[in-house]
Amino acid sequence: xxxxxxxxxxxxxxxxxxxxxxxxxxxxxxxxxxxxxxxxxxxxxxxxxxxxxxxxxxxxxxxxxxxxxxxxxxxxxxxxxxxxxxxxxxxxxxxxxxxxxxxxxxxxxxxxxxxxxxxxxxxxxxxxxxxxxxxxxxxxxxxxxxxxxxxxxxxxxxxxxxxxxxxxxxxxxxxxxxxxxxxxxxxxxxxxxxxxxxxxxxxxxxxxxxxxxxxxxxxxxxxxxxxxxxxxxxxxxxxxxxxxxxxxxxxxxxxxxxxxxxxxxxxxxxxxxxxxxxxxxxxxxxxxxxxxxxxxxxxxxxxxxxxxxxxxxxxxxxxxxxxxxxxxxxxxxxxxxxxxxxxxxxxxxxxxxxxxxx
Numbered sequence: 001x002x003x004x005x006x007x008x009x010x011x012x013x014x015x016x017x018x019x020x021x022x023x024x025x026x027x028x029x030x031x032x033x034x035x036x037x038x039x040x041x042x043x044x045x046x047x048x049x050x051x052x053x054x055x056x057x058x059x060x061x062x063x064x065x066x067x068x069x070x071x072x073x074x075x076x077x078x079x080x081x082x083x084x085x086x087x088x089x090x091x092x093x094x095x096x097x098x099x100x101x102x103x104x105x106x107x108x109x110x111x112x113x114x115x116x117x118x119x120x121x122x123x124x125x126x127x128x129x130x131x132x133x134x135x136x137x138x139x140x141x142x143x144x145x146x147x148x149x150x151x152x153x154x155x156x157x158x159x160x161x162x163x164x165x166x167x168x169x170x171x172x173x174x175x176x177x178x179x180x181x182x183x184x185x186x187x188x189x190x191x192x193x194x195x196x197x198x199x200x201x202x203x204x205x206x207x208x209x210x211x212x213x214x215x216x217x218x219x220x221x222x223x224x225x226x227x228x229x230x231x232x233x234x235x236x237x238x239x240x241x242x243x244x245x246x247x248x249x250x251x252x253x254x255x256x257x258x259x260x261x262x263x264x265x266x267x268x269x270x271x272x273x274x275x276x277x278x279x280x281x282x283x284x285x286x287x288x289x290x291x292x293x294x295x296x297x298x299x300x301x302x303x304x305x306x307x308x309x310x311x312x313x314x315x316x317x318x319x320x321x322x323x324x325x326x327x328x329x330x331x332x333x334x335x336x337x338x339x340x341x342x343x344x345x346x347x348x349x350x351x352x353x354x355x356x357x358x
Contacts, residue, residue: 065136066100068165071222074098076309078141082225084292094291095225095298096306099142100135104159105233112152113236114243119254123154131158163230163258170227171260172220179215179260180274182208187277197249197277208281209288217295221302228291230259235286248283252276 066074079096086092112118127150135142135158147155163170171179186203216224234251241247256272256279265271282289298306 066098066141067132067136067162068167070167071098071170071226072220075222076306077138078135079306082229082291084297093298093303095221095296095302097226097229098162100162101159101226101229103135103142103145104155104162105229107147107155108152108159109233109236112156112244113240115152116243116245118152118237118244118246119156119160119251120246121153121156123151123157127151127154128157128161131155132161135162160254160258163255166258169257169259169261170223170230172223173262175215175219176260176262179212180278182211183277183281184274187274197273197280209285212282212285213288213293216289216293221296221298224296225291225298227259228289228293228296230255231282231286231289232291234283238283248280249276251283252279255279 064073066078075096075098078099080099080102081096082094083091084094108118131142131145131150131154134145169176183197183199183203186199187197188200216227219227234248234255237244237246238248238251241250253276256276260275260278262271262275265275
């Protein structure tokens with residue numbers, strides 16, 4: 001059973017807190033053995049990311065949270081299943097997205113598409129911390145969350161932080177260069193930052209779209225489904241930019257670090273600009289990168305890995321029962337509505353128009 005942040009803990013590695021050792025000799029002196037290579041590696045990881053310690057604490061008691069936890073790990077105990085209907089009318093599991101993404105996404109699509117400055121304005125830090133705790137806490141990880149008392153800005157900040165705090169961007173680092181290649185050398189200098197990146201006359205739009213469609217199918221299943229879901233969400237807000245002032249360029253400036261970035265390029269403006277251009281292109285052409293497109297469904301192994309998550313947690317969630325969550329269509333070009341039913345599956349209903357509720 002299954003659905004951006006990281007709760008810091010102390011920066012101490014396991015070997016920095018040795019257990020008391022039996023005394024030897026008169027003064028109880030005992031030669032300390034040097035830390036192992038594995039311990040040093042763990043220590044360095046905790047120094048760089050203090051939340052990583054949470055991933056290993058209390059193993060066997062309950063899973064870690066979701067903020068700062070690798071997608072492949074957290075999705076096994078905190079997910080919403082995406083269910084599609086085939087040409088014969090049969091439902092099948094297409095894939096999974098994190099609960100925090102689905103819950104925030106639905107709330108924002110229902111309440112915030114016309115809110116000026118959404119994703120830019122800060123919410124209440126106190127309420128954001130409360131939401132983070134809810135989404136980070138077993139056994140439900142935010143399922144059944146009542147948004148009463150929280151604002152759209154709170155939800156927008158939680159979503160943004162979750163994505164930006166993933167240990168690896170949604171586009172894996174081993175695909176980073178290939179995702180940038182179609183636009184590399186084609187972005188012209190703009191007169192001002194407000195103009196956004198402009199593509200030269202030699203740029204082949206059709207070829208670039210085809211390349212990105214193929215690249216998306218090469219991504220790990222969980223990553224590509226999350227990417228398609230986020231692109232779908234961002235396209236909704238970009239389509240209402242005349243009211244919310246969040247066009248593809250503004251959205252890219254906010255979400256690019258969590259979607260396509262590289263640690264060696266964080267301080268390189270030209271590289272940063274190219275990565276933003278890639279995300280702008282994906283948002284503006286999102287109707288070519290849809291949930292359910294050929295080659296993007298989860299493979300059987302991934303489905304089994306997610307479904308075989310922590311047994312104790314799975315049974316607990318089944319007993320809790322989940323209140324239905326209504327999903328609206330996720331893009332301006334979509335003709336399908338989404339909903340989450342009691343079995344925690346995100347459903348696409350092809351017979352529902354884009355203007356009606358699921």
